[in-house]
Amino acid sequence: MKLNRKLRMGMVGGGRGAFIGAVHRMAARLDGEIELVAGCFSSDPKKSKLSGEDFFLDPSRVYASYEEMAKAEAALPADQRIDFVSIVTRNNTHFAVAKTFLEAGFHVVCDKPLCFTRKEGLKLREIVRKTGKVFALTHNYTGYPMVKEAREWVRSGKLGKILKIVAEYPQGYAITALESAKDGSISNWRMDPSVSGVSNCMGDIGTHAHNLARYITGLEIDEICAELSTFIPGRPLDDDGNCLIRFEGGAKGILYASQISNGDENNLNIRVYGTKGGLEWYQENPNELVFKRADAPPVVYRRGNSYLSDAAKNATRTPFAHPEGFIEAFANVYRSAATAIADQIAGRKSPKTGYDFPTVDDGIAGMAFIESVVKSSKAGAKWVKFPRA
Numbered sequence: 335m336k337l338n339r340k341l342r343m344g345m346v347g348g349g350r351g352a353f354i355g356a357v358h359r360m361a362a363r364l365d366g367e368i369e370l371v372a373g374c375f376s377s378d379p380k381k382s383k384l385s386g387e388d389f390f391l392d393p394s395r396v397y398a399s400y401e402e403m404a405k406a407e408a409a410l411p412a413d414q415r416i417d418f419v420s421i422v423t424r425n426n427t428h429f430a431v432a433k434t435f436l437e438a439g440f441h442v443v444c445d446k447p448l449c450f451t452r453k454e455g456l457k458l459r460e461i462v463r464k465t466g467k468v469f470a471l472t473h474n475y476t477g478y479p480m481v482k483e484a485r486e487w488v489r490s491g492k493l494g495k496i497l498k499i500v501a502e503y504p505q506g507y508a509i510t511a512l513e514s515a516k517d518g519s520i521s522n523w524r525m526d527p528s529v530s531g532v533s534n535c536m537g538d539i540g541t542h543a544h545n546l547a548r549y550i551t552g553l554e555i556d557e558i559c560a561e562l563s564t565f566i567p568g569r570p571l572d573d574d575g576n577c578l579i580r581f582e583g584g585a586k587g588i589l590y591a592s593q594i595s596n597g598d599e600n601n602l603n604i605r606v607y608g609t610k611g612g613l614e615w616y617q618e619n620p621n622e623l624v625f626k627r628a629d630a631p632p633v634v635y636r637r638g639n640s641y642l643s644d645a646a647k648n649a650t651r652t653p654f655a656h657p658e659g660f661i662e663a664f665a666n667v668y669r670s671a672a673t674a675i676a677d678q679i680a681g682r683k684s685p686k687t688g689y690d691f692p693t694v695d696d697g698i699a700g701m702a703f704i705e706s707v708v709k710s711s712k713a714g715a716k717w718v719k720f721p722r723a
Contacts, residue, residue: 337676340369344407344416344440346400346431347423349375349385354445355422358472359389361664362420367672371395372416374403400431404438418443418468418675425537426529429454432469436461441468441675443668447541448697450531452705452721455698462694468678470671471692473545473700475602477666479637479658480623482690483646484550484606484613487625493608496551499579499587500605501543504595508573511566512594525569532708534571536562539602540591540707541700545692546604547589548699553581555703555720562711565594577707580717621657645690667691 343362348355355375362368372395375385379398386396397403407415418441421431429449432442448471449455462469475481487493524530524538531537548554557580562572573594579587595601602617612626621637635642638654649666652658670691677684702721710718 341417342371344419345373364665374400408438426450436465443470452701455701459694468674469694471697473692474664476549477663479646479649486643494610496585498607501547501589503539503543503591503602504598506596506598508593536575544703556582559717560707560710561715
């Protein structure tokens with residue numbers, strides 16, 4: 335990071351009982367470059383205060399609202415105020431919180447999806463550009479070393495011209511609702527359109543599959559044909575979805591996401607096929623990447639070895655045969671964002687190659703994916719043109 339101190343982080347959301355907030359805090363502090371010093375951890379001021387006590391924070395830096403937090407932190411001396419804020423709230427609040435902190439002069443790391451709608455995302459991008467602040471989006475699966483290795487294979491031409499992409503994200507946890515209730519009683523906020531947005535399953539996990547395909551191949555969607563289904567009675571949003579995709583340049587794709595795939599846990603995986611070879615990567619076995627050819631047996635590449643690209647090596651913390659996983663992938667996003675923030679603080683120019691973390695543009699692409707899938711499905715699974723920002 336090359337700064338003579340730790341970056342000071344604030345957090346909005348992620349209080350007691352919040353899974354993703356804990357993940358972000360662990361990831362941010364993993365490399366010892368970031369320290370949590372302030373936050374508004376809940377819309378309930380009492381819960382926010384109690385959460386601050388859990389994290390051993392100065393009570394004066396634990397706030398009752400994010401608006402109060404942004405104003406108070408901005409008023410502190412430069413050597414005390416937060417450097418950036420981590421936003422881990424629900425989908426419908428991302429835009430307002432990010433806007434408030436960007437305009438108050440702070441860098442932002444935000445959980446996905448970017449916003450409630452693509453329209454909000456486009457507005458947020460203008461604010462990011464106007465303020466010049468770092469904005470990172472935690473599409474964490476891009477942080478895995480072997481995902482970065484896969485991207486290097488595509489960039490170097492190891493696979494040849496890309497012909498087909500198959501991305502899947504099946505989970506099975508929601509299937510129990512069919513056995514226990516007919517009213518969607520295990521529904522959470524992601525099933526509430528006023529909070530989650532126009533999609534549950536595709537908006538929550540389908541976007542990860544889309545982002546993974548986009549990150550590895552560099553290909554943008556040209557057209558998409560989708561069918562969304564709701565198998566759990568009483569639920570207003572999808573719990574399963576299937577997509578056919580036409581990518582720019584002629585590649586074809588299949589993407590499916592599901593929360594009723596009985597027996598699957600968190601089985602995000604991707605297969606990419608080119609004229610010279612193919613690859614496959616499985617999130618539940620993230621330290622391996624398979625290269626395949628028609629005229630040879632599959633070759634397994636493993637994380638932590640000297641034969642990998644610099645991109646994969648730089649995202650690795652432990653030697654080979656010492657597995658890394660979910661938290662480390664999140665931490666790689668934070669570490670890359672921290673480098674960009676530190677460069678701004680120190681007045682250093684950004685590297686010519688840029689920084690390796692998802693940006694507001696990646697978030698807008700994700701919102702376009704969600705809304706295009708819903709549009710196609712509502713039209714009877716018709717092909718729809720993918721919007722360009």
